[in-house]
Each structure stands twice: as C-alpha cells, then as structure tokens.
Amino acid sequence: MATITLKGVPDKLKERIQVLADREGRSLHxxxxxxxxxxxxxxIGFERAYQRFREKQGKSPLETGDLNDLRSEEV
Known part of the structure; x- marks a missing residue:
C-alpha cells in the first residue's frame, strides 16, 4: 500500500477528524x-447523477465560470 503524508493540516480539522475517529472506534489514520x-x-456518484441529468435535460445554459463567485472558500 502507498503512504501519504499530509502537511499543514489545520489543527481544527485534525481535531474534528479525531472526534469522529473516537466516536467510530477508529484510529486517526x-x-x-x-x-x-x-x-x-x-x-463519483454526483458526477454520474449530473451526467444523467444533463443527458435528459440538455446542455446547461450556464457558461464555465458563471458560478465561481458563488463558491465558498471554506472547507
């Protein structure tokens, strides 16, 4: 198996994952x-559903980039 090292993980994110791990009886890893x-x-499920939707409904009236200002920067 491969190994991944994550650097710069925000403390709050690590703490949230640890809380979930403790609740589920898993290690942080x-x-x-x-x-x-x-x-x-x-x-992948979303992409498949969206593709099926577009096949039924036709091309989106939105152009690439139309929604960029609406996207959240938060994780």
Whole structure:
C-alpha cells in the first residue's frame, strides 16, 4: 500500500477528524482513510447523477465560470 503524508493540516480539522475517529472506534489514520474514500465515492456518484441529468435535460445554459463567485472558500 502507498503512504501519504499530509502537511499543514489545520489543527481544527485534525481535531474534528479525531472526534469522529473516537466516536467510530477508529484510529486517526483509519478515520482519515475512511473519509477520503467516502469523499471520492460521493464525488463519483454526483458526477454520474449530473451526467444523467444533463443527458435528459440538455446542455446547461450556464457558461464555465458563471458560478465561481458563488463558491465558498471554506472547507
């Protein structure tokens, strides 16, 4: 298996992951992997659903970049 080292993880994020890990009976390492896997699964699921929606509804009237000002910078 591969190894990933994350640098610069905000303290609050690490604390939130640790709370989840404690609640779920996982180590910080196990919880981090679980969250990464879940995020990837959800992203792929969203992309598939959006693609099916576009196939049924047709091309979006929005142009690339139209929503950039609405996106949150927060994590």
């Amino acid at each position: 196990q919880q981090s992997i679980y969250l990464l896997e879940r995020a990837i699964r959800e992203q």
